[in-house]
Amino acid sequence: MASMSTEERVQAVSQFLLQSPPGEINDVLNDVRTLVGDDESLEAGVLPALQQYNLEQFTVAEVPGAGHTSIVSATAQIPGEQDRFLDPRSKESFLFDHLSLEASDPQPHEPEEASEPFRSALEASTLQYLSSHFNDGTASVFATPNNATRFTVQIVANKYNPVNFWSGRWRSEYIVDLDERKITGRILVNVHYYEQGNVQLETKHNASIVLPASVTASSPSVSSKKVLTLIADQERAYQESLGDTYHEMGEKTFKGLRRALPLTRQKLDWDKVLGYKLGAELSASKGVFGASGGSS
Amino acid sequence: MDIVSSMLDLMRRLPPTKIEENVDALVQISPDYADDLSGNVDQPLKLRVDKATGKEYLACVYNQDGESYRSPWSNEYDPPSEDGPVPPPKLRKLEIAANEAFDTYREMYFEGGVSSVFLWDLEDGGFAGVVLLKKTLTPASHSEPSGSWDSIHVFETVERGRQAHYKLTSTIMLQLITRRESVEANFDAKDSTAWKHDGEVSLSGSMTRQTEQDHPVQDGTSHVQNVGRMVEDMEIKMRNLLQEVYFGKTRDVVHDLRSLDDLEKARRQRELQKELVGFIKR
Numbered sequence: 001m002a003s004m005s006t007e008e009r010v011q012a013v014s015q016f017l018l019q020s021p022p023g024e025i026n027d028v029l030n031d032v033r034t035l036v037g038d039d040e041s042l043e044a045g046v047l048p049a050l051q052q053y054n055l056e057q058f059t060v061a062e063v064p065g066a067g068h069t070s071i072v073s074a075t076a077q078i079p080g081e082q083d084r085f086l087d088p089r090s091k092e093s094f095l096f097d098h099l100s101l102e103a104s105d106p107q108p109h110e111p112e113e114a115s116e117p118f119r120s121a122l123e124a125s126t127l128q129y130l131s132s133h134f135n136d137g138t139a140s141v142f143a144t145p146n147n148a149t150r151f152t153v154q155i156v157a158n159k160y161n162p163v164n165f166w167s168g169r170w171r172s173e174y175i176v177d178l179d180e181r182k183i184t185g186r187i188l189v190n191v192h193y194y195e196q197g198n199v200q201l202e203t204k205h206n207a208s209i210v211l212p213a214s215v216t217a218s219s220p221s222v223s224s225k226k227v228l229t230l231i232a233d234q235e236r237a238y239q240e241s242l243g244d245t246y247h248e249m250g251e252k253t254f255k256g257l258r259r260a261l262p263l264t265r266q267k268l269d270w271d272k273v274l275g276y277k278l279g280a281e282l283s284a285s286k287g288v289f290g291a292s293g294g295s296s
Numbered sequence: 297m298d299i300v301s302s303m304l305d306l307m308r309r310l311p312p313t314k315i316e317e318n319v320d321a322l323v324q325i326s327p328d329y330a331d332d333l334s335g336n337v338d339q340p341l342k343l344r345v346d347k348a349t350g351k352e353y354l355a356c357v358y359n360q361d362g363e364s365y366r367s368p369w370s371n372e373y374d375p376p377s378e379d380g381p382v383p384p385p386k387l388r389k390l391e392i393a394a395n396e397a398f399d400t401y402r403e404m405y406f407e408g409g410v411s412s413v414f415l416w417d418l419e420d421g422g423f424a425g426v427v428l429l430k431k432t433l434t435p436a437s438h439s440e441p442s443g444s445w446d447s448i449h450v451f452e453t454v455e456r457g458r459q460a461h462y463k464l465t466s467t468i469m470l471q472l473i474t475r476r477e478s479v480e481a482n483f484d485a486k487d488s489t490a491w492k493h494d495g496e497v498s499l500s501g502s503m504t505r506q507t508e509q510d511h512p513v514q515d516g517t518s519h520v521q522n523v524g525r526m527v528e529d530m531e532i533k534m535r536n537l538l539q540e541v542y543f544g545k546t547r548d549v550v551h552d553l554r555s556l557d558d559l560e561k562a563r564r565q566r567e568l569q570k571e572l573v574g575f576i577k578r
Contacts (some may be wrong), residue, residue, distance in 0.1 A: 019318075027309060031303070035299065134553070135559070157554060166549055187495075189553070194308055196503060198310075201550070245441075253433055253443040257445040261532075262404035267528055273401070274520060
């Protein structure tokens with residue numbers, strides 16, 4: 001087999017980076033460094049993959065001087081500027097380094113007058129919901145440029161516990177469209193457990209919720225509370241249904257694959273499992289070692 | 297870190313559902329390490345049919361010779377391989393007995409599925425083998441979970457007088473997938489809300505454990521019985537472990553990420569309690 005060129009190797013390992021479990025991108029990066037064996041080419045070549053990973057995974061950035069975190073995602077990206085992201089909460093944008101995950105160079109960013117009242121009300125309700133149900137969560141609420149009735153709510157929560165070999169990530173995203181009168185959302189959960197093994201939970205959930213007539217652009221405070229109630233109901237119902245799925249997979253599928261014990265409720269009698277004839281034939285061919293203490 | 301340990305660390309982290317394509321990609325990147333990789337990374341077992349007997353068997357690196365695989369039932373390679381290794385007659389007899397025994401074991405515990413046992417001589421005396429078991433559940437309807445179980449038990453044994461020393465390395469790969477789709481509507485007096493959703497839950501991976509034990513040997517069949525008991529005990533232990541990790545551990549992490557209970561309420565209650573304690577102390 002012909003050997004791959006360095007560029008081809010960098011391309012190939014980029015696919016591994018995109019599959020990194022929560023909080024393990026640096027471990028994967030260290031592994032692929034050894035495989036590529038050329039740090040300079042690697043660093044230049046994997047940047048697109050790192051950027052894609054950070055955007056897809058709702059990577060959390062410490063907003064310079066703001067005292068809070070915000071989400072780095074495709075929605076947060078400032079149009080025309082690849083590495084600059086918006087934090088609507090502090091009304092600032094910042095440069096984000098996809099390798100060091102550090103934010104820098106904050107710049108003021110004026111919100112659109114037409115959408116800001118509803119956006120900030122939705123943000124307040126989202127942050128309240130976040131602190132009620134997430135332990136280490138970050139949320140960002142974005143307005144849509146030149147559209148005062150369409151908003152994006154993004155939530156991410158991470159737990160990394162490398163000492164005990166596990167990590168987890170919850171991501172959810174909701175497009176709230178007041179004109180179309182609906183919320184389109186998705187929830188993605190990833191858990192990795194890797195003590196003497198590699199076990200991963202991966203869930204995808206798409207939901208679409210019809211907005212009731214009481215939700216209007218002209219009543220930001222009341223409406224955004226209602227929107228978050230709907231989102232909270234959806235996430236609670238999802239988490240509960242996940243519990244049912246667990247139960248079903250444990251009770252039906254797991255037990256259906258392999259019994260805990262045979263129908264007899266006893267372990268096998270290995271002395272009897274071997275057919276008498278076959279056993280006798282084997283004894284004859286292998287020779288008897290003599291009467292030992294017995295093996296049963 | 298050297299290349300092999302980097303590769304193995306990578307396989308410990310990347311999604312188990314993509315194990316085959318990722319191993320292929322690693323082989324492309326570092327072809328010189330292909331053997332290290334296939335010898336150290338367990339992949340899902342492939343089902344094949346023995347042309348001579350019509351019986352199903354399992355294919356893996358231990359019965360592979362190039363593109364051909366040896367069936368434990370007929371001892372034939374498919375496609376035929378002139379120089380594909382087969383066990384010497386004595387060991388083949390033991391292999392036949394082991395296949396019969398584990399076929400019974402499979403029926404008792406898996407109530408279906410396929411088993412295969414392969415044995416080979418070790419250079420320094422003694423012999424080694426692999427016990428393979430696989431069961432797949434295909435759902436009757438779209439909403440029911442599907443699943444698969446793959447056991448790979450590799451053992452080595454050396455006889456020491458009337459005792460034999462056994463080293464067993466067991467890997468179990470378990471995959472469970474549920475797909476859901478539903479529409480729900482809730483019409484109450486004030487607000488009518490309706491939602492529909494669809495989704496997928498996948499729990500997949502593998503766990504590996506090792507054990508070393510000494511057991512008495514009287515004759516050839518003793519090895520089958522000893523390995524049989526060791527594999528049985530190991531699978532019982534690992535089934536409990538898998539249950540704990542798949543349905544306990546990963547679920548706990550989800551609840552660690554998002555709490556069903558209102559954390560703010562709990563916080564307020566704790567603060568209130570503190571105030572009360574302070575008030576009483578005063």
